[in-house]
Amino acid sequence: MTLYLEVLEIAAGAVLVCAVVTLWRRDVRAIVTILAVQGVCLGIVAGDLAIHQRDLALGATALLVLAAKGLVVPLLLRRVLRKDPRSRETTPLVNIPASLVAAAALIVLSYVVSSKIIALDPSPATRLVPLGVATVLVGYFLLVTRQRTVSQIVGLLVVDNGIALVTFLVTSGVPLIVELGASLDVLLVVVVLQVLATSLGSRFGSFELDELTELHD
Amino acid sequence: MLTLLVLVFPLAAGLVALVVPWRPWVGWVAAGADAVVLALGIALAVTTSRGHVQHSLGGAVRADALSAFMVLVIGAITTLAAIQSVRYLRIEREAGRCTDRHASLYAVLVQVFVTCMLGAVLAANLGVLWVAVEATTIATTFLVGHRRTDGALEASWKYVVLCSVGIALAFLGTVLVYFAAIHPGGGPSVAHGVGTLNWTSLMAIAKHLDPNVMRLAMALLVLGYGTKVGLAPMHSWLPDAHSQAPAPVSALMSGVLLTVAFYALLRFKAIADAALGPAFPRTLLVVVGLASLLAAASLLIAQRDYKRMLAYSSIEHMGLLALGAAAGSTLAIAAVLLHILGHGLTKAVLFLTSGEIHQAEHTSEIATVGSLLARRPALGGIFGVGILAIVGFPPFSLFISEFTMFRAEADAGLWWVVVVALGCLCVIFAAMAGHSRRLLLGDPDDGTVAVATPRSVVAPLVTALVACAVIGVVAWPLQSLLHAAARVVAP
Numbered sequence: 001m002t003l004y005l006e007v008l009e010i011a012a013g014a015v016l017v018c019a020v021v022t023l024w025r026r027d028v029r030a031i032v033t034i035l036a037v038q039g040v041c042l043g044i045v046a047g048d049l050a051i052h053q054r055d056l057a058l059g060a061t062a063l064l065v066l067a068a069k070g071l072v073v074p075l076l077l078r079r080v081l082r083k084d085p086r087s088r089e090t091t092p093l094v095n096i097p098a099s100l101v102a103a104a105a106l107i108v109l110s111y112v113v114s115s116k117i118i119a120l121d122p123s124p125a126t127r128l129v130p131l132g133v134a135t136v137l138v139g140y141f142l143l144v145t146r147q148r149t150v151s152q153i154v155g156l157l158v159v160d161n162g163i164a165l166v167t168f169l170v171t172s173g174v175p176l177i178v179e180l181g182a183s184l185d186v187l188l189v190v191v192v193l194q195v196l197a198t199s200l201g202s203r204f205g206s207f208e209l210d211e212l213t214e215l216h217d
Numbered sequence: 218m219l220t221l222l223v224l225v226f227p228l229a230a231g232l233v234a235l236v237v238p239w240r241p242w243v244g245w246v247a248a249g250a251d252a253v254v255l256a257l258g259i260a261l262a263v264t265t266s267r268g269h270v271q272h273s274l275g276g277a278v279r280a281d282a283l284s285a286f287m288v289l290v291i292g293a294i295t296t297l298a299a300i301q302s303v304r305y306l307r308i309e310r311e312a313g314r315c316t317d318r319h320a321s322l323y324a325v326l327v328q329v330f331v332t333c334m335l336g337a338v339l340a341a342n343l344g345v346l347w348v349a350v351e352a353t354t355i356a357t358t359f360l361v362g363h364r365r366t367d368g369a370l371e372a373s374w375k376y377v378v379l380c381s382v383g384i385a386l387a388f389l390g391t392v393l394v395y396f397a398a399i400h401p402g403g404g405p406s407v408a409h410g411v412g413t414l415n416w417t418s419l420m421a422i423a424k425h426l427d428p429n430v431m432r433l434a435m436a437l438l439v440l441g442y443g444t445k446v447g448l449a450p451m452h453s454w455l456p457d458a459h460s461q462a463p464a465p466v467s468a469l470m471s472g473v474l475l476t477v478a479f480y481a482l483l484r485f486k487a488i489a490d491a492a493l494g495p496a497f498p499r500t501l502l503v504v505v506g507l508a509s510l511l512a513a514a515s516l517l518i519a520q521r522d523y524k525r526m527l528a529y530s531s532i533e534h535m536g537l538l539a540l541g542a543a544a545g546s547t548l549a550i551a552a553v554l555l556h557i558l559g560h561g562l563t564k565a566v567l568f569l570t571s572g573e574i575h576q577a578e579h580t581s582e583i584a585t586v587g588s589l590l591a592r593r594p595a596l597g598g599i600f601g602v603g604i605l606a607i608v609g610f611p612p613f614s615l616f617i618s619e620f621t622m623f624r625a626e627a628d629a630g631l632w633w634v635v636v637v638a639l640g641c642l643c644v645i646f647a648a649m650a651g652h653s654r655r656l657l658l659g660d661p662d663d664g665t666v667a668v669a670t671p672r673s674v675v676a677p678l679v680t681a682l683v684a685c686a687v688i689g690v691v692a693w694p695l696q697s698l699l700h701a702a703a704r705v706v707a708p
Contacts, residue, residue, distance in 0.1 A: 116429040117393070121400045136389070143382060149374070156382055163389050170396045174344055175414065181348030182388060188355045189381050196362070196374050203370065215368055215375075215457040 004052045005124055011044040015165050016107070016131045019138040019158050023099045026091075028150050032077045035154055038161050039069025046168050049125065057176045065164065068183050073157060073190050080150055080197050093145045103138050110134035117170060125169045132169055135162030149197035153190065160186055219264070220280045220339055221273040223257045223288055224332060226250040227295075231328030239320035244303035247328055251299045254335065255292030261285035266698040272341075279341035279416070282701035283554075287338035287480055289698075290558050293681075294472040294565045295331050298465040300677050301569045302327065305465055308576050314364070323363055323463070330356040330469065334477045344414045346481055347384070347391050350445060353474055354380045361462040372454075372461035379454040383444025387481070390437030393430055394419070394488065401425040416484060423491030432497055435489040438482065439501045445478035446535050448505040449512035456516075459528035460581065464572020467524065471531045472565035476557045479538055483550070486542060487706040495545050502543035503634055509536030510641040517648040522581045523574070526652055527567050530607055533645055534560045540631075540638060541622035549625030550703035552618045555688070555695070559614035560607070562685045566678045567603040570596055573674060583652050588659035595670035597657045599678050604653045606685055608646045613682075614689035 018038035022031050043066030050058035092099060110133035117129050136159050143155030167174055174182075230250035234243050261271060265285040272279055280288070306323060309315035315323075333356055337349035354377060362373035391414070398413050401422050412418050444451035459467045489498045513533035520526045534556070541553040571581075573596055578586050590597035606613035619642075623635050688695060 113433070116433060117396070120397070120402075120427045120430050140382070143378075152378055156378065156385075159382055159385050163385055163392070166389060167392045171392060171399060174392060174395055175342075178342070178344030178348060178414065181345060182351075185348060185351040185355065188352075189377065192355055192358050192377055193374075196358070196370065196377065200370055200374060203367065215371055215461070 004048060007048045008045060008125060009128065011041045011048065012128045012131045012165060012169065014038075014041040015045070015161060016135050016138070019135045019142075019162065020100070020103050022142055022154060022158060023103055023138065024096060026096075028148065028154075029078075029081060031151070031154055032074050032081065035077070035157055035161075036070055036074035038158070039071075039073065040066060042161055042164055042168075043070055045165060046173065049168055049172050053172060055172065058173045061173050061176060061179050064180070064183055068187055069157075069161065069164075072187065076190050076194050077150060077153060080153075080194050080201075083198055083201065091147065093147065099141070099145065102141055106137040106141060107134040110137055121170070125172070129166055129169050132162050132165035132167075135159075135165055138162075149193075149200060153193050153197065156193075157186075157190070218271075218273055219257055219261055220271050220278045223254055223261070223280075223339065224278070224335055226253045226257075227328050227331045227335065231325050231332065234321055234324035234328060239306070239317040239324065241303050241307060243321075243324055244299065244306065247324055248296060248299035248303065250328070251292060251295040251331065254288065254331075255296050258285060258289035258292040262289055262698045266701040268701065276415075277341055277345070278339050280339055281705050282698060283480070283483070283703075283705040284338045286554055286558075286698055286702040287477065288335060290476065290561050291331065291334050291338070291473050293558075293684075294561050295469060297562075297565050297569065297677055297681055298468045298472070299327070301468070301572070301674070302463075302465040304674065305463055305572060305576070309463075319363070323360065326356050326360050327466070327469070330360065330474075334473060337477050338480055341416060342414050343394070343416060343419065343481075343484065344391055346484070347388055350387075350442070350478055350481060351381070351384050353477070354384065354445070357462075357466065357470060357474070360466045361458045363463050363466070364461065366461070368457075369461040372457040376454045376458040379451070380445055383451055384441050386437045386444075387441025390434045390441055390485070393434035393437065394426070394485070397426040397430040397434065397492075398422060400427065402427050419488050420491070423488045426488070426492040428493050431489055431492040435485065435493070435498055436501060438485045438489075439498075439505060442478045442482045442485075443505055443539075446475050446482065446539075447509075447532050448535055448539055449508035449532065452509065452512060452532050455532060456525045456528040459531065459568075460522060460524040464568050464575065467527075467572070468565040468568040471528070471568060472561040475531060475535055476538070476561060479535065479542075479557070482539075483542060483553075483706045486545075490545065499543045499545060499629075499631075502539045503631065506536045506539030506543060507634065507637055507641075509533065509539065510638055510645075514641040514644040514648070517645055517652075520648070520652060521583055523583050523586070523652070523656055524568070524571050524581050526583070526649065527564065527571060530645070530649065531560075531564060533641070534564070534607075537619060537622060537638070540626060540634060543634075544622065544625040544629040544631060545707055546625050546629065547700070547703045547707045549622060549629070550707040551699040552621035552625060554699050554702055555614055555692070556618035556622065558695075559618055559685055559688065562681045563603055563606045563613065563615065566599065566681045567607060569678060570600045570603060573670070574600070577668075583656045586656055588657075588661040590657040591659075591661045591667065592665055593668050593670060595675050599675065599682070601653060601657050602682055604649060606682065608649055609642070612686045612689045614685050614692075617689050617692070 046062035139158030447455040
């Protein structure tokens with residue numbers, strides 16, 4: 001029982017820590033590695049819950065998460081980086097100390113938002129929900145303050161990992177069929193984004209998304 | 218059985234396009250499959266409007282009157298777009314802008330896209346509904362970027378990033394609904410499993426769902442699906458994607474994709490209404506609805522691009538739908554559904570016509586085209602009549618559906634909303650009338666001869682506009698269906 005809780009707390013906490021570290025690092029290659037670590041932590045959360053509840057479907061989900069978020073997605077992102085080496089350094093719109101202060105504020109906000117969820121079912125797992133909500137918010141912050149294609153994909157994936165963490169903590173995972181569909185969708189989105197990022201990169205050279213100003217009113 | 222066939226036909230046409238190298242007949246096979254969907258939609262509508270619910274695949278696929286109505290709308294508009302796609306691809310190939318491989322890719326992706334939309338409206342499980350809606354984003358990304366210009370690539374990047382992060386919020390909302398469903402307060406306890414997210418089981422326990430969690434869930438769902446619907450302030454992807462996509466794709470996206478996402482909102486609103494009472498969902502929908510109308514009105518005034526003008530008009534109509542849904546009575550929802558059909562048909566016709574204009578004139582600037590009615594009378598005429606329909610002139614069905622929605626809003630005590638909305642509609646009317654006048658009227662240069670448009674292009678477009686007018690005058694063929702469909706989400 002205690003081991004279950006300790007693992008759950010450490011892994012869920014690590015997911016949020018990884019999200020904050022993506023804000024802190026400038027090197028996109030390092031950020032992709034952190035994303036892989038985050039995926040593994042998420043898989044551990046699901047696996048820990050599966051063992052605790054003796055839930056075979058959730059165990060399958062855990063393996064799926066480990067494979068997709070810990071391995072396949074980071075590999076896809078590495079391919080983009082290899083094709084366009086100039087996209088490796090990111091220059092955030094908000095400087096890094098300010099980003100970290102914003103992250104702290106977002107974490108406080110997530111505790112406020114989550115209080116209603118915890119009130120409905122104050123189990124030990126549900127109590128960790130603010131970690132997931134904070135990961136989602138940090139992901140959104142990353143998405144709006146980063147201007148490289150790969151950093152935006154990372155932001156999107158951090159949001160998605162945060163949502164997955166909330167899902168595992170509050171409901172021990174949605175039904176397997178929904179989880180399968182959702183994971184497949186995320187994988188396909190990454191593939192689509194990878195193709196688009198590569199063709200944007202080859203067309204515009206090294207560029208910031210700011211420079212996409214063809215379409216406006 | 219019927220419901221399964223609805224999914225099988227478009228998918229089979231997609232498979233044909235995948236294995237056979239591109240030929241025009243492949244496009245006609247797709248159009249045929251979509252026409253079959255329309256016919257099956259009518260058959261479904263007839264059975265479900267009498268109160269029967271159709272199931273297949275062990276209950277995973279489910280069609281009540283609301284689903285049947287959406288199948289009907291999807292069938293009608295995809296058929297129109299598929300017919301026009303054949304011609305669009307022929308002209309692009311002749312102009313050397315499109316290889317056979319790209320034409321095949323287009324045909325496959327359109328059929329996958331259509332299947333995903335049909336899957337969304339036929340899914341018994343609201344989680345699967347989310348998966349299908351997200352899958353439409355993936356299928357349409359490369360369609361938006363199909364012209365492979367700088368603008369098209371930019372639009373598809375924005376589209377997939379914004380819609381994916383938006384729809385992710387809807388997933389979080391769905392998860393919270395599931396969470397509330399497995400911890401019902403005081404109600405019957407529910408098993409943890411696939412069935413819990415089914416529409417029927419959620420509606421059965423909706424009264425017992427925890428109001429605090431449901432409030433959070435509904436806000437996330439409105440933001441999430443609202444992004445895909447194109448409701449302000451999450452609308453910024455829409456004008457770019459609609460103006461850059463090939464015209465038949467814009468017709469599909471504007472005509473049906475937006476309203477398929479709206480369909481998801483209608484279902485969740487019914488659950489939230491039961492759990493929270495109507496006030497909270499209504500406030501959310503009024504806010505995003507009015508924001509959409511204001512955004513559309515302010516950005517339409519100085520619009521110079523006719524495809525973007527049509528895109529902003531879609532945002533306006535989605536806002537009107539949100540306001541209609543906010544009123545929430547059976548009458549209001551019936552009007553919302555009629556508006557979905559009328560807007561879909563008219564906007565599809567307008568986008569398809571705009572595609573013809575673009576391929577003939579090579580520009581989407583209103584000022585550069587000019588005097589279209591004199592130079593291309595058929596195209597100009599259809600565009601003009603379409604604009605009259607879309608701004609709500611009788612006899613087209615949009616007039617009666619807008620009128621009914623406003624009446625229902627007034628009945629629900631939303632007087633001030635009606636006043637603000639009508640103000641926006643006046644501005645939008647003036648703006649669209651002015652832009653269309655510059656596009657259509659004016660004297661052509663000396664010596665230009667009127668160019669005829671092939672009858673094969675004109676016939677389907679005119680048929681759609683006539684259908685829209687007929688429905689506006691005599692709603693009887695749809696009356697029982699609309700009523701039954703509205704009762705599903707507004708009992």
